[in-house]
Amino acid sequence: KAGVTQTPRYLIKTRGQQVTLSCSPISGHRSVSWYQQTPGQGLQFLFEYFSETQRNKGNFPGRFSGRQFSNSRSEMNVSTLELGDSALYLCASSFNSLVNEQYFGPGTRLTVT
C-alpha cells in the first residue's frame, strides 16, 4: 500500500506570495490533517479534513486555509507569506480520525525569503 505523498518536497517563495501544498492520503483514508513543524514552536496542528469538510482548526491566522477533494486528496494554501511561515509542513492521514492511527508524509520544506 502506498504511503502518504506530499508535493512539492521543497519550495522557495518570497514574502507576500502565496503557496499551495498538496497531499495524497493512503488509499481508503478519509481523514487528512496538516501540521507545521519549526525548531522554535515544534509540531503544531493546523487543521483536519474529513469527507471534504474541515472538522477542526488549530490556532493559526486566516492566511492558512485548506480543502479536501472527493478522492480525499487535500491541499493547503498560505497567502501573503511571511518569513515566519518558513517550516516543514506535514500531512497525515488516518482511516477516520486523527485520534486513531495517523500516517505522516515526508513533508514539504517551505522557505520564505
Next chain:
Amino acid sequence: GENVEQHPSTLSVQEGDSAVIKCTYSDSASNYFPWYKQELGKGPQLIIDIRSNVGEKKDQRIAVTLNKTAKHFSLHITETQPEDSAVYFCAADSARQLTFGSGTQLTVLP
C-alpha cells in the same frame, strides 16, 4: 487548551541499555496518547499509542505507561539499538486536536 511537556530534550544511552522519555499533559479529558519517532528528513512515524482505559501497552522492545491520575505517560525502550536513534514525540488529544511535546533527541551510542 492542552499543554504537553516532554523530558528530557536530549538523551544518550549505550547500546543495549534502556531509555525512558516522560510526558505530562494538562487536559484531564484527554484519552489518546500516541508516540512518534522522527528520523532525519522523514515525517513522524507512529510507534505505539495508548488510550485512557489502559494503564500499559507493550510492543516488543517498546512499552508505554499511562497514569491518568497524575496526568503523565512514559515511553520505555529496552535493549536499545543504534537504529533507535531519532527524535521522539509524545502527543495528547484534546478537543479533537493533537498537541505534541517538544521532542526528545535519543542517541544510542555503539
